[in-house]
Amino acid sequence: MLAHGIKFGKTVGIISPAGCDDAEIINKKISDFRNLGFNVKVGAHVFDKYGYLAGEDKVRAYDLMNMFIDDEVDAIVCFRGGYGSARMLPYLDLGVIKRHPKIFCGYSDITLILNYLYKKLGLITFHGPMVKSDFSDLTTRDSFFNAVMDRSCNYKIDLNSFDSVQVHNTKNISGKLVGGNLSIICSSLGTPFEIDTKDKILFLEDVNEKIYSIDRMLTQLNLANKLKYCKGFILGNFTPNENDMKEHNFTLNELIAQKILPLRKPTIVNLPFGHEHQNITLPVGGSVKIDFEAGLITPVKEFVL
Amino acid sequence: MLAHGIKFGKTVGIISPAGCDDAEIINKKISDFRNLGFNVKVGAHVFDKYGYLAGEDKVRAYDLMNMFIDDEVDAIVCFRGGYGSARMLPYLDLGVIKRHPKIFCGYSDITLILNYLYKKLGLITFHGPMVKSDFSDLTTRDSFFNAVMDRSCNYKIDLNSFDSVQVHNTKNISGKLVGGNLSIICSSLGTPFEIDTKDKILFLEDVNEKIYSIDRMLTQLNLANKLKYCKGFILGNFTPNENDMKEHNFTLNELIAQKILPLRKPTIVNLPFGHEHQNITLPVGGSVKIDFEAGLITPVKEFVL
Incomplete structure (x- = not known):
């Protein structure tokens, strides 16, 4: 709707x-x-x-x-x-x-x-x-x-216009978007407000979290079977905690390589949405198509309803 | 066992x-x-x-x-x-x-x-x-x-020996203890490693968390029905985040008054276990009796097995 x-x-x-x-x-x-x-x-x-x-x-x-x-x-x-x-x-x-x-x-x-x-x-x-x-x-x-501002939601996201964007397991997919802030999504697990990610494209962002905390949250989502049945992933801004640059640490990319990429789903990394200056709008429940060759995320028909 | x-x-x-x-x-x-x-x-x-x-x-x-x-x-x-x-x-x-x-x-x-x-x-x-x-x-x-060090687990906790301890809804209870670190317990929700708190006495502690974060975690536990069916609560060290003393905040006691005490269960606050200097040992799965008149937590028979 x-x-x-x-x-x-x-x-x-x-x-x-x-x-x-x-x-x-x-x-x-x-x-x-x-x-x-x-x-x-x-x-x-x-x-x-x-x-x-x-x-x-x-x-x-x-x-x-x-x-x-x-x-x-x-x-x-x-x-x-x-x-x-x-x-x-x-x-x-x-x-x-x-x-x-x-x-x-x-x-x-x-x-x-x-x-x-x-x-x-x-x-x-x-x-x-x-x-x-x-x-x-x-x-x-x-x-x-x-x-x-438009009932047709006629926008598209041109992945090529963002230098930071990386893509993995680039198989074109269509699906409904769900997601948002990783901490908040984890704090919904086990409650009636728990997110449903099955057959969805899950987008995630967070800010000012320590790397081990992001690890813990991705691990929780995985153990709760919230990653396994997704169609794909879009990761946004993950500005690390500035006090968390000590010696024994993974980088965010290492964490993504450990926790997300082994699931072998199409994955977009560093799309600018979330807590940073640039925050593009994503429709929760909106159906989109991700075309990796064209580098485009576009609404699909059922989205327009 | x-x-x-x-x-x-x-x-x-x-x-x-x-x-x-x-x-x-x-x-x-x-x-x-x-x-x-x-x-x-x-x-x-x-x-x-x-x-x-x-x-x-x-x-x-x-x-x-x-x-x-x-x-x-x-x-x-x-x-x-x-x-x-x-x-x-x-x-x-x-x-x-x-x-x-x-x-x-x-x-x-x-x-x-x-x-x-x-x-x-x-x-x-x-x-x-x-x-x-x-x-x-x-x-x-x-x-x-x-x-x-003793198969009989022959210890008792004298609540009166800790100046900090406060008690609420003081009805004597017996039950098995479960619990530990609040963040970790919340990070288990929705997973196969989720804690079972039904008919248990739940003990909780945490360190260096912001008050709103403790609020969020207690809210999650409550919404996940992990508090409602407990027999009682024992709250330990909750050393607040030192950068979290700004104007608009609840105190930890206000939070306990909002989230724990309305459940009307026997509750012990400020027992020294967890991340501070004093950290008394609690048996997970051990059956204990809490006697508020005597101010004692003691093992009960089934605990000794």
């Missing part, structure tokens, strides 16, 4: 389902976001603070539900990640969301919501920048616009 | 199922450990280095298996934790271990092995100091000796 894309001038609902922020920053970033060309409606509790959370669990869920229900709101973009989605999810009413499908965008901690809404409702959600994000990078901005 | 306890002069097998270390440190710490009164036998790959691991996964498993098989070895104590048990566990032969039950001790990353051997074989294992640990604290040392 793909909700109607939005247009410039339409209303974006802004919520904070996870971490809180200071009012000055929130106001500044909402103003910047409005300047992208959207009208905005700000959730009642976006300015709340409860520890590191933007209000208590139930009020963050209340804001999210209200944005889906509100007919004046055409799409929902989260203000920021941080932590807290897992505490809020048990309070969502999925039936109500199903009757009001909308574009929903975020990443990092929001990974949990993206994949849960897709898994339970079939709603295609968007792993992409948030209101607090920096939209100054043109690739980031165009990718976001292309993904959320 | 409780293996025979050891005596001074008996042989302790030393292995490194997880992280590596420098030869100088290993030699020094093995010498110190020998001075506690034990003969030692050092695993063939304890000095190996493969990234942060003490050798490749299969050779670490080989060392562990060999120590169980070797009739000259009376008990097994891990050299250190770090990371790596999860990578090694798939290579163990449980049938062989079952035919050669032995005292097995460690903590931190070793949590995974302790709980897995208990869950699959019923073998009581020991969450306690390792060869690299500091045994200068008398409580640490005595607790270790009492736990591993």
Whole structure:
């Protein structure tokens, strides 16, 4: 299920389902976001603070539900990640969301919501920048616009335009995308919010984690059979922890060679999505084709629905 | 199943199922450990280095298996934790271990092995100091000796002897202990090495984690129904991350009040086990009685077997 894309001038609902922020920053970033060309409606509790959370669990869920229900709101973009989605999810009413499908965008901690809404409702959600994000990078901005502003989701990702990208086991595949932040995906394992990766193309990114911690998480995903049945992998930004450059360590590439490549699935490494400056938008639940000869990731028909 | 306890002069097998270390440190710490009164036998790959691991996964498993098989070895104590048990566990032969039950001790990353051997074989294992640990604290040392050196496991923990200990929902209970390092327990969820906490008394500790990360892990355990069916909780050392003292934060006590106490189970907080100087030994799979009036944790009959 793909909700109607939005247009410039339409209303974006802004919520904070996870971490809180200071009012000055929130106001500044909402103003910047409005300047992208959207009208905005700000959730009642976006300015709340409860520890590191933007209000208590139930009020963050209340804001999210209200944005889906509100007919004046055409799409929902989260203000920021941080932590807290897992505490809020048990309070969502999925039936109500199903009757009001909308574009929903975020990443990092929001990974949990993206994949849960897709898994339970079939709603295609968007792993992409948030209101607090920096939209100054043109690739980031165009990718976001292309993904959320057109019902046909008519964007393509040209792998050749990114110098950093590496490819392995280059057999062309089609499949639905799921994924997001590796830590968050691992923190969903064993819970009702666990990601379903079977027959999917799994994309993963993380930031500021130590190499052994990335190893531990990939090992957990593997032991939980979350890698074995994927169609392929797309790995994004994995900015290592800067205090983790000591002598006895694997490099990220060594880790990928140990944990991902032996699975013999088509794999793209270093696609710029996630916590770095450049963060291209990926549709969770969207069907894509990866053509390695052409170096393209493109939406396929069922994605357009 | 409780293996025979050891005596001074008996042989302790030393292995490194997880992280590596420098030869100088290993030699020094093995010498110190020998001075506690034990003969030692050092695993063939304890000095190996493969990234942060003490050798490749299969050779670490080989060392562990060999120590169980070797009739000259009376008990097994891990050299250190770090990371790596999860990578090694798939290579163990449980049938062989079952035919050669032995005292097995460690903590931190070793949590995974302790709980897995208990869950699959019923073998009581020991969450306690390792060869690299500091045994200068008398409580640490005595607790270790009492736990591993007597088939009757004839030790008791006097809660009143620790100023830091707090108790909640003080209803006396009996049950089998499981648990250990919170991060490691969460990293087992969804895998074949997942901890079984049903009807158990769950003990947890962690070190150098940010408060939001402890929140996330307790939330995951709760959503995975790993807290709901416990008989009670024992929380140990939770030394917070020192860079995590910023403005918007919960305290550890606030987190316990939010995530643990509402479950209305008997709960002991701040028992000194885990990564700090004082680390008392707890038997994974051992049956204990918690008597809040007397302020005592004592083994019960089935534990002695």
